[in-house]
Amino acid sequence: MPAHALSLVATDLDGTLLRNDDSLSARTRAALALAVAAGATHVVATGRPVPQVVPVLRGLGHRGFAVCGQGAQLYDAEAGRIVWSVTLDREVAEVALGKVEAEVGAVHAAVNQDGADGLMLMEPGFTVTHPTLSGVRAPHRDALWARPLTKVLMRHPELGEDELAAAARAVVGELVTVTMAGPGAVELQPLGITKATALARAAALLGVGPEATLAFGDMPNDIPMFLWSGHGVAMANAHQELKAVADEITESNEEDGVAVVLERLYGAAGERHTDVVSQPRPRARTGGARS
Numbered sequence: 105m106p107a108h109a110l111s112l113v114a115t116d117l118d119g120t121l122l123r124n125d126d127s128l129s130a131r132t133r134a135a136l137a138l139a140v141a142a143g144a145t146h147v148v149a150t151g152r153p154v155p156q157v158v159p160v161l162r163g164l165g166h167r168g169f170a171v172c173g174q175g176a177q178l179y180d181a182e183a184g185r186i187v188w189s190v191t192l193d194r195e196v197a198e199v200a201l202g203k204v205e206a207e208v209g210a211v212h213a214a215v216n217q218d219g220a221d222g223l224m225l226m227e228p229g230f231t232v233t234h235p236t237l238s239g240v241r242a243p244h245r246d247a248l249w250a251r252p253l254t255k256v257l258m259r260h261p262e263l264g265e266d267e268l269a270a271a272a273r274a275v276v277g278e279l280v281t282v283t284m285a286g287p288g289a290v291e292l293q294p295l296g297i298t299k300a301t302a303l304a305r306a307a308a309l310l311g312v313g314p315e316a317t318l319a320f321g322d323m324p325n326d327i328p329m330f331l332w333s334g335h336g337v338a339m340a341n342a343h344q345e346l347k348a349v350a351d352e353i354t355e356s357n358e359e360d361g362v363a364v365v366l367e368r369l370y371g372a373a374g375e376r377h378t379d380v381v382s383q384p385r386p387r388a389r390t391g392g393a394r395s
Contacts, residue, residue, distance in 0.1 A: 110318040110335060110369065112310060113139050114171070114303055117150040117160060118234070118286060119322035119357050120339055128164055135363035135370075142370040144318075147171065147306050149299045151285040151325055153216040153254055154179050154186055156224070156237055169309070171302040173216060174283055174293050174325055176254040178302040188305055191218045191252040192280070192294045198249060200276040200292050201256060207275045208268065211258045214239060218252040230259060233288055255283075256292040265290055269324075284343075285325040298328035318369070320354075320362050321346060337365050 113136075115121040122128060136146055148164075149171040150157055157172050161181045169187075170179040178188040197215075205211055214226040224239030225248055226232070232239055242248055248256075260268045269284040272292070276282065281293040307317060319326070319333035322342040330336030330349050338350035339361045347353055354361035 110316055111144050112147060112307055112312040112317045113144050113366070114147045114149045114317060114319040114329060114333065115362060116321040116323070116326055117148060117152065117157075119341060120320050120326075121148075121357070121362055122160075123358055126160070129360055129363070131360045132363040133164075135360075135366035139366045139370040144370065145310055145312070147303065147310075149175075149303055149319070149321075149326075149329060151283070151291070151299075152237075153177065153222060153224070154220050155222055158220075169306040171299055171306060173254040174281075174285065174291060175297050175299040175302040175328075176293060177218075178305050186220055187309075188302065189218060189254070190294050190297055192255060192292070194249045194253065196279055197253065197256050197292060200279045201258070203275045203279075204258065204272045208260060208263060208271050211260050211268075213245065213248060213259075214257040215248045215253040216255050216257070218254050222251075222254070230257070234286075254293070257289045258292070259289055283325045285323050291325075299325060300328035300332040303329055304332060318365075320365070322357065337361075 121132065140146060145168060147169045148161065148166060151174045153173040154177050157170055161170060167182045170181055172179050176190050177186055180187045201213060212227060212229040214224060214230045217223050217225060225242045226239040227242050227245045227248060258268065265284050265288055269282055269290045272282045272290055280295055281297055283291040283293055285291055314332050315334040317333040318335045319329045320337045321329060322339040324343050324345045326346055327349055336350045337352045337354050338347045339354060340356040354364050
């Protein structure tokens with residue numbers, strides 16, 4: 105696909121744009137600048153809520169839109185404000201969590217509160233595995249529902265994230281959107297809300313259509329974004345479910361896979377890195393029409 109046809113570049117953060125220590129390599133930073141110089145607009149698309157994204161955006165020097173909270177928030181880094189958001193009804197969240205526990209047994213839960221000052225509030229037993237993320241400990245579960253929230257996070261003491269996500273979809277898939285976004289945790293979001301929801305809003309504000317969007321990701325929460333975008337690129341370290349719907353698989357986040365593709369599409373810089381070549385793949389679309 106010629107670069108001139110792709111005027112919006114949407115990148116996930118963890119496991120995609122960033123290396124495992126949350127750093128952005130010099131090569132990837134230069135490749136993003138190359139794409140912008142060629143006329144593309146960069147939009148960040150992450151599961152992290154706004155308060156956990158803002159420091160990262162500052163470090164990246166990102167001044168555009170950021171899809172946050174798995175698509176429940178759209179943040180304008182230039183203006184420093186949330187331009188659109190949707191919350192998860194707290195009664196629905198509590199009922200959904202109870203139904204999941206009735207199916208799989210007790211889980212440890214946390215919530216991301218809505219707003220630019222929202223906390224990650226964790227009940228006893230919930231742990232954060234990401235090295236640069238942290239939350240505030242709640243005294244008990246009832247405290248999780250004290251304020252509007254964007255999503256619920258669940259960890260099971262025995263089940264893996266794929267098994268927990270499948271069980272949750274079976275019992276609460278008609279109440280909430282169930283998302284698997286990374287190791288350990290499964291998330292419950294407002295019904296119908298995905299990264300594609302807020303990305304479509306950002307694209308509309310920028311005057312860009314899905315066919316002109318290039319998306320990068322690594323986890324199943326990126327599937328809706330890939331199905332909406334014109335060209336989806338999965339990292340080598342991506343989950344198999346995402347690879348199955350990708351147009352292309354590039355190198356891992358530790359090997360500058362985003363840069364590999366951007367260099368090839370937006371400039372001659374890729375000629376200096378002939379040791380790594382990403383391979384386009386036919387995509388098997390799932391779920392019917394694009395949403």
